[in-house]
Amino acid sequence: MDLLLPPISASLGAMGSLAHKLDALLDTEHKDEMGKLGTRLLELSKARDPPVTARIWMKDVRELSYDMENFVDTEEDWIHNMSPFMGRVKEANARYERYRLESVPSHTYVFPIIHHRGRKTGLVVGLHDKGGPVDRLCQLLTDGDEQLKVLSIVGVGGIGKTTLAKQLWREHKLRDYFHCRAFVRTAKKPDMRRILRSILAQVRPHQPPDASEVDDLIHDLTEHLQDKSILL
Numbered sequence: 001m002d003l004l005l006p007p008i009s010a011s012l013g014a015m016g017s018l019a020h021k022l023d024a025l026l027d028t029e030h031k032d033e034m035g036k037l038g039t040r041l042l043e044l045s046k047a048r049d050p051p052v053t054a055r056i057w058m059k060d061v062r063e064l065s066y067d068m069e070n071f072v073d074t075e076e077d078w079i080h081n082m083s084p085f086m087g088r089v090k091e092a093n094a095r096y097e098r099y100r101l102e103s104v105p106s107h108t109y110v111f112p113i114i115h116h117r118g119r120k121t122g123l124v125v126g127l128h129d130k131g132g133p134v135d136r137l138c139q140l141l142t143d144g145d146e147q148l149k150v151l152s153i154v155g156v157g158g159i160g161k162t163t164l165a166k167q168l169w170r171e172h173k174l175r176d177y178f179h180c181r182a183f184v185r186t187a188k189k190p191d192m193r194r195i196l197r198s199i200l201a202q203v204r205p206h207q208p209p210d211a212s213e214v215d216d217l218i219h220d221l222t223e224h225l226q227d228k229s230i231l232l
Contacts (some may be wrong), residue, residue, distance in 0.1 A: 037061060
């Protein structure tokens with residue numbers, strides 16, 4: 001596998017420039033691992049709104065690429081001392097497969113709010129009508145496609161985005177369709193530890209989360225949600 005990547009960028013870290021430096025020097029196994037890692041980072045960088053597991057994985061891989069490039073640029077005998085880095089490369093690829101990040105993203109929908117201009121409350125009208133917002137969103141979520149879906153409810157403030165999300169959350173049809181459900185609120189600077197603990201507590205109510213580190217919480221969520229569908 002050739003290490004063909006774009007040059008250095010914010011989303012790819014140093015993977016592009018690093019690929020050119022290592023391409024002719026790594027053995028086949030290590031070259032394949034690096035090529036696989038770079039391709040996966042490139043694909044995830046194209047996602048419009050990747051989940052937290054993907055964002056953490058991408059951050060770790062970028063940091064690994066910077067560490068590797070710094071080592072290559074500063075150590076004279078770097079070619080014979082790459083084993084620790086290649087171990088990290090293999091571990092990153094293993095985590096990608098364990099978290100099933102190959103399914104990110106598959107579909108993204110942007111759903112505009114239907115609202116009544118004459119109402120100061122901004123509440124969504126025709127919410128449960130046939131062909132209305134709730135009905136259409138339920139159809140998208142239960143169409144039999146098992147791949148990841150991201151539905152974005154967009155619009156200016158005060159027109160009922162949260163109202164629609166809450167109504168969708170209460171739908172009995174969706175309760176019966178998904179194995180697990182979780183409802184969380186986030187801020188512009190989200191507390192990922194709190195969010196992950198909240199999700200885990202909701203999808204696994206009989207076993208409260210005991211992990212405190214983000215990576216451990218992600219691992220627990222991944223283990224619990226294997227072979228399960230979730231509405232978040």
